[in-house]
Amino acid sequence: METGIRILLLSVVLALSGCASLRNWLDRDTPKEETQDEAAQAESDDADEAPPRVIEPEVARRKIKVPKIDTENFEVGGMFGALSVEDFGTNPVYGVMAAYHVTEDFFFQAEAGRSTAGKTSFETLGGNIQLLTGDERQFTYYNLALGYNFLPGEVFLGRGVAMTSSFYLLGGIGSVDFAGDQKFAVSFGAGYRVLPTDWLAIHVRMQDRVFDSDLLGENKLTNNLEANIGLTVFF
């Protein structure tokens, strides 16, 4: 069996090399005549002006493959900060964000975050009163926003390091899941972005998430301020 395969492989190799040499031989024949003709013509045309060309260049024009340019318009990362839920104190918040940079000025941003609200002063003072269960205290939000970059600049670290930076404004819509209910929320804020390298960005942001709440008896617009620090990568 094994010898059979060997014979097969050997014959394939022989056949291939035979074909190759045959092609070389055929190829060599045809252009030779042409070059001879051309040379003769050149000689008769300008016999005393230029010496006949000895070597005919047979360089085929190479097709240049253009390398693809790496586009880095997407940005993803995480964030951590503090969220002040109106009437429920300030608590840590963590989340993820992703952005698509459409132009140098505008970008689309999606973000989602979670925090756990604390106690209202009513609960703290009232002793055993619990307004919300543990699950209901979880404050989860998502937000789709449009961002606008402005005040581009550079930050200098000592003599040798310069990092590009920019301020940006954010305005968006989303929803907040809090106290067993999901509400439509509008958010607006501003941020500051510093890029230590081309692909890494540090964000410092401040946002206000506004939504209607009737949790404490009356229907009112609540302002929930959030400050966070984010780390994102461009790809």
Add this chain to the structure above:
Amino acid sequence: MQRSALARLLLLLLPLLATPSLCGAREYLQVFVTEPYLELHTGPGRGYPVTQVVPRAESVDVLKRRTDWFKVRSERGVEGWASQKDMQRVVLADGSPFTFPLGDRAGFTSHRIEGGIFAGDYSGATLISGYGSYSFNSQLAAELSVGQFLGNASNGTVVDLGLTHVIVPEWRLSPFVMLGTGIVRIEPKATLVVPLDRSDQTAYVGGGLRFYLTRRFFARAEYKSHIVFTSRNENEEVDEWKLGFAFFF
């Protein structure tokens, strides 16, 4: 046994993933400056200052692109960001012009992918939605949109898949029509009598307008008329209005 062999094979392949520069021919595109000089900004934006220039006939390597800016490295190793406008005037090694997709009106007329976000109204509830679409040609596109509506009586999610036909794509303000199907999931608020979640299939027909703003941006407004195929005897009709921003690339 087989699984461990596969794992070993994957382990062997792992270093290849980590070193793409070794196995892939990752070389940069070289372009030549034809204008008196090419300005290099410190960052990808017109506000960043120009600190270096590359003189005519010298070449630069194109390292990466971010929005309308190209990061390049000159023969002397100087790196900086060149604008799209300046990069339109450089040539490749064989003298042919350097071409790349531009975010302009021509791109608005004909592009492959677009996406956007909307705010609107879904049968009286506030709607937040996002969409993505893939264009087969400048007129016809397949579109997927996902939305969430938040109302006083109920919340819910809407997922739609359908076709969009732009009637005259060349116009700056161009109308389009839509047809498709989807699913709506309605979660009535707990205080109501029937606190049962339900999912129903829907079909929609709609239309809208898109308006080119600048670069890769456009505004889009649309109306969809949904028919919800409920499990009850009669079908429901739901109106959806929305307005938002979108981009293409």
